[in-house]
Amino acid sequence: MEVDIGNALGTQPGLTEETLDRLDDRVADADDRIARGMADDEFGYASLNLPETADPAAIRAAVEPFDEPEAVLTVGIGGSALGAATLADALESDVDAYFLDNVDPDAVDALLASLPLEEVVVNVVSRSGTTAETLANFLVVREAMADAGVDWTERTLVTTGESGNLRRLAETHDLPALDVPEGVPGRFSVLSTVGLAVAALQGHDVEAVLAGGRDGMASLAGSLRESPAYAYGATTYALAERGALTNAFMPYSESLETFAEWFAQLWAESLGKDGLGQTPARALGATDQHSQLQLYRAGPADKLVTLVRPRERADSRIPETDLEGLSYLGGSSLGDLLDAEFAATEASLAAADVPNVRVEIDRVDERALGELLYGMEAACVLYGELASVSTFTQPAVEWGKKAARGLLGGGDFPEAEAVADKREFRID
């Protein structure tokens, strides 16, 4: 992974070389803190050890009973789904991957009706083993399998923490089960059992993903000038401090569209606290050049744009044409066009003094993805250190979880009482 922060210098808001020098002392301190956390396997920091601590053999052994499934259906939400979905959507496989990460009845019913349930592996994932959406969806899936005459106990893999409802279910039915590693919050779990079981079921090279993660680990250093991940974390932090409160995250590859969703959870849930944070806005190049870019370039000066792309990709030639005015396209390729659009967006933002950062990988493959995902996690942890927020907790999300559970009669939660306090000002 390479990061180019040149277009964040001298912009509005923007940085100077002197700011970066001053910031670099703080990066060195933050790097020390992160290294200590990793050495002690502290909660959250342990995630940055996963490229070395994850056990690909255990993952392979757990998926082995499901020889060549037609599809994998993951039931999970948030960090228990987005990492696996990022890899699944980035890499091609003959085994289709589906994700039930919402409880919209129409969508759930439609998906279940479309799947050959006797050929599907159900991968149910919940770190806590208590998340209402995941468990409810799993109960629905289980019943649909039973209705279709499929023995769900033969086709279900569980990934969960040490205790909780899901752990008990796995034990009761003797289901193949993987452990969510200690000290790893969901949004930092892509390089663990949580993110990699689907990749293994799809036949991807899990070792290569972890090797990419180790490339990312090796490139952490006590200076933002030496570490791409820390350059990204420090730059985004410093820009946020100066008013860039939105980070428009814009991959130029459809295969990385879900990566932007994963990034949004990582950034929002980790850094949005104590009145601080930077709102991740998901965009896709070149499509959103024709919509959102207007705002990014000409709206309030409260944004930075992160442009992500692979340097190499499979390409398609654009046929020659004698249509007047279009001959410049003929003989070129769709990839050339996408690269030109990328360069044009970058230049258009820079010309309007909008800070933008370029993140590049060689190509979309297992190793590069492992490094990219690790790099963004490390960037996020560094940002959290610089901002002095508690990166690995999510009290605001949990507040809502408790309120919803209370409303459904799942326990006595004071948060649920606040629902009755809703203010009304109706216009019919």
Ligand SMILES: O=P(O)(O)OC[C@H]1O[C@H](O)[C@H](O)[C@@H](O)[C@@H]1O
């Ligand atoms: O894995 P689970 O315990 O089911 O949690 C799934 C998700 O639930 C919550 O909303 C958390 O804030 C997320 O970070 C987490 O990834």
